[in-house]
Amino acid sequence: MASAKHFSLAVALFGCLSFIFGVIAENKKPPFGTPVPGKDVVICKFPTDPTVALGILSVATLFISTLLGWISVFFPYGGKSVPKDIMFRNTTLLIFFTVAVGVFVLGEGLMIWATITEALHRIHNVHQDLSYACPTAKTGLFGGSAFLALDTALFWLVCQMLTQNVRTDYFEEDDPKGEYGQVLATDYVPTATGHTA
Numbered sequence: 001m002a003s004a005k006h007f008s009l010a011v012a013l014f015g016c017l018s019f020i021f022g023v024i025a026e027n028k029k030p031p032f033g034t035p036v037p038g039k040d041v042v043i044c045k046f047p048t049d050p051t052v053a054l055g056i057l058s059v060a061t062l063f064i065s066t067l068l069g070w071i072s073v074f075f076p077y078g079g080k081s082v083p084k085d086i087m088f089r090n091t092t093l094l095i096f097f098t099v100a101v102g103v104f105v106l107g108e109g110l111m112i113w114a115t116i117t118e119a120l121h122r123i124h125n126v127h128q129d130l131s132y133a134c135p136t137a138k139t140g141l142f143g144g145s146a147f148l149a150l151d152t153a154l155f156w157l158v159c160q161m162l163t164q165n166v167r168t169d170y171f172e173e174d175d176p177k178g179e180y181g182q183v184l185a186t187d188y189v190p191t192a193t194g195h196t197a
Helices: 004-028 051-074 091-123 141-174
Strands: 034-037 042-045
Touching: 004 051, 004 091, 004 141, 051 091, 051 141, 091 141
Parallel strands: none
Antiparallel strands: 034 042
C-alpha cells in the first residue's frame, strides 16, 4: 500500500531529475550553429549534443512528478478518503495547490517550447537568407524551466503535508472519541482507601 512517505520520495525524485536534466540541457546547448554557405542557401551545422533528448526527459519527469503530487493529495491513505469539497475548505491548501498547478503549467510550457524550438532549428537547417546566423533556442529557457520544475516539486510536497493535516483534522472530528475511545465513569471504582480498583 502506498504511503505519504512513498509519494513524497517519488515527487521529490522526479522533480529533482527534471531539474537536473534541464540544467544539463542548458549547459550543453551550443550558443549557435555554424553557417555553411551553399548554392544560394546557408546550411546550419550544429554540434552533436543531447540538448533535445534532455529537454524531452525533463518534460517527462516533471509531468510524472506533478501527476504523483496530484494523486498524493486525493489518495485514500489507509482506505479512508476525504471529500474534495472538505479538502479545499482549507484555504492554505487551496492556495498552494493552485500555485503548484500554475508553476507546473509555466515550467512545463517553457521546457516544451525550448525543446521544440531547439529541435526545429536542427531539423530545418537550410535557409535562403544568406545572412542567417544559425541561432539555437534562447539562452536561459532550459535553465529557467529547470528551476520552475524544482519549484513545482517543492510546492507539491507542501501540498502533501497540508493534506495530511486536513486528513487528521477531518477524521478527528469524525471520531471525537479518538482511536482508543474514552474512559467511562464506571471504570473508575473507588476503594475504601480512596484508590481506584
